[in-house]
Amino acid sequence: MIYFTAGESHGPELTGIIEGFPAGLRLSIDDLNQKLSDRQKGYGRGYRQKIEHDQVRISSGVRHGVTLGSPITLKIANIDHKHWGEIMDPLNPPDPEINLREVKYPRPGHADLVGGMKYGHRDLRNVLERSSARETAMRVAIGAVCAQLLSQLDIQLAGYVRQIGTIDADTDQLLMPEQIEQEIRQNDLRIVNQDKVEAIHEYIDQTKKAGNTLGGVIRVVAENVPAGLGSYTSWNEKLDAKIAAAVIGINAMKGVTFGDGFDLAAKPGSEVMDPIYWEADQGWFRSSNHLGGFEGGMTNGMPLVINVAMKPIPTLYKPLHSVSIDTKEENKASIERSDVTAIVPASLVIESVVAIELAKAVLDTFDSSNMERLKRQYRAYCDELKNY
Numbered sequence: 390m391i392y393f394t395a396g397e398s399h400g401p402e403l404t405g406i407i408e409g410f411p412a413g414l415r416l417s418i419d420d421l422n423q424k425l426s427d428r429q430k431g432y433g434r435g436y437r438q439k440i441e442h443d444q445v446r447i448s449s450g451v452r453h454g455v456t457l458g459s460p461i462t463l464k465i466a467n468i469d470h471k472h473w474g475e476i477m478d479p480l481n482p483p484d485p486e487i488n489l490r491e492v493k494y495p496r497p498g499h500a501d502l503v504g505g506m507k508y509g510h511r512d513l514r515n516v517l518e519r520s521s522a523r524e525t526a527m528r529v530a531i532g533a534v535c536a537q538l539l540s541q542l543d544i545q546l547a548g549y550v551r552q553i554g555t556i557d558a559d560t561d562q563l564l565m566p567e568q569i570e571q572e573i574r575q576n577d578l579r580i581v582n583q584d585k586v587e588a589i590h591e592y593i594d595q596t597k598k599a600g601n602t603l604g605g606v607i608r609v610v611a612e613n614v615p616a617g618l619g620s621y622t623s624w625n626e627k628l629d630a631k632i633a634a635a636v637i638g639i640n641a642m643k644g645v646t647f648g649d650g651f652d653l654a655a656k657p658g659s660e661v662m663d664p665i666y667w668e669a670d671q672g673w674f675r676s677s678n679h680l681g682g683f684e685g686g687m688t689n690g691m692p693l694v695i696n697v698a699m700k701p702i703p704t705l706y707k708p709l710h711s712v713s714i715d716t717k718e719e720n721k722a723s724i725e726r727s728d729v730t731a732i733v734p735a736s737l738v739i740e741s742v743v744a745i746e747l748a749k750a751v752l753d754t755f756d757s758s759n760m761e762r763l764k765r766q767y768r769a770y771c772d773e774l775k776n777y
């Protein structure tokens with residue numbers, strides 16, 4: 390399976406194409422739209438989310454609600470485009486009198502300056518329109534399609550926010566996807582610790598008032614993942630590496646670890662490796678999960694535990710020093726309407742790209758033409774592993 394996304398933030402729409410997806414999966418469009426709506430929520434988001442009402446439209450690869458095995462095309466309209474029609478018109482040159490809202494003072498931490506240098510743009514809007522995380526709406530839609538495939542195999546996953554700025558909002562216990570879903574539905578921060586909600590709201594409000602922004606830490610947990618997805622045989626077949634690349638491919642993600650991550654480095658091996666057990670009813674399992682479900686680039690049957698660091702939002706309402714790309718005049722960086730923190734939607738975006746990589750690994754391992762055949766092969770494989 391491969392996928393592409395296209396579309397500018399204030400252009401007419403986002404497009405996604407998935408190729409190599411099996412025939413015979415009944416898609417729930419309500420579920421896709423629910424995930425898109427969830428991605429728009431979260432305390433600390435900017436005004437743009439009041440304008441958009443993300444809904445997916447499917448124009449190929451699905452008939453009467455069931456996938457056909459042919460390329461699936463997904464579309465999400467940018468409602469805000471109506472305010473940017475002439476500025477973002479894909480074809481017609483603009484009226485010379487209109488304000489094109491050109492961007493000349495690159496924002497530190499955004500793609501503006503280097504994107505302009507590399508592609509030779511003299512209006513940095515040509516960079517920011519595509520480097521914007523607006524595109525992540527489409528990755529969430531594609532991830533929701535993949536999560537529906539995984540759910541047919543009883544593989545579940547969920548993401549939540551562990552930390553916002555300096556505030557730790559995690560619990561000591563490792564929660565499984567169903568518990569995470571239950572807990573995060575109770576607040577607008579996708580955190581599992583309800584006691585921290587008030588303090589975090591206040592913290593985000595204060596940060597906004599100060600013209601500043603926040604990042605944080607996210608965790609995604611996947612359960613019921615069979616052993617043997619990915620491969621140790623070549624570096625580019627390792628599934629933990631593919632997941633790491635997909636996660637860092639999301640705007641503003643700066644670190645990814647598996648299991649106990651950096652904490653593993655200082656410990657002796659005896660406290661890190663997960664002891665091996667076998668029992669007739671359960672098959673193979675481990676008594677701990679410090680390695681987060683991966684050995685040799687392969688899933689080992691334990692839950693996958695993926696932790697991600699997101700940097701603070703680069704656009705600052707109290708901007709940092711910058712220089713005009715035309716006059717070289719020194720001034721403050723440009724300000725574009727912006728989020729104070731996007732850690733909440735980011736947790737769903739990360740969950741989505743992990744779902745995509747897991748679905749790709751499943752389709753690389755088993756029949757990828759037909760869903761029923763895939764399920765039969767998958768069940769036989771799981772039974773075989775249990776008695777290995």
Ligand SMILES: Cc1cc2nc3c(=O)[nH]c(=O)nc-3n(C[C@H](O)[C@H](O)[C@H](O)COP(=O)(O)O)c2cc1C
Nearest residue numbers: 499500520521522640641703704727728731734735
């Ligand atoms: C869901 C989401 C929303 C974001 N919203 C904003 C925003 O409103 N303003 C902004 O400057 N950056 C925002 N970002 C981050 C930038 O898109 C990102 O930092 C920028 O494209 C540079 O890429 P890099 O941080 O990966 O180097 C957001 C990121 C995510 C995941």
Ligand SMILES: C=C(O[C@@H]1CC(C(=O)O)=C[C@@H](OP(=O)(O)O)[C@H]1O)C(=O)O
Nearest residue numbers: 398435437520521522523725726727728
């Ligand atoms: C549009 C979305 O996020 C955008 C991501 C973003 C950025 O620079 O990454 C900048 C802002 O864009 P705008 O200036 O249009 O408000 C965010 O709103 C979205 O998530 O749907």
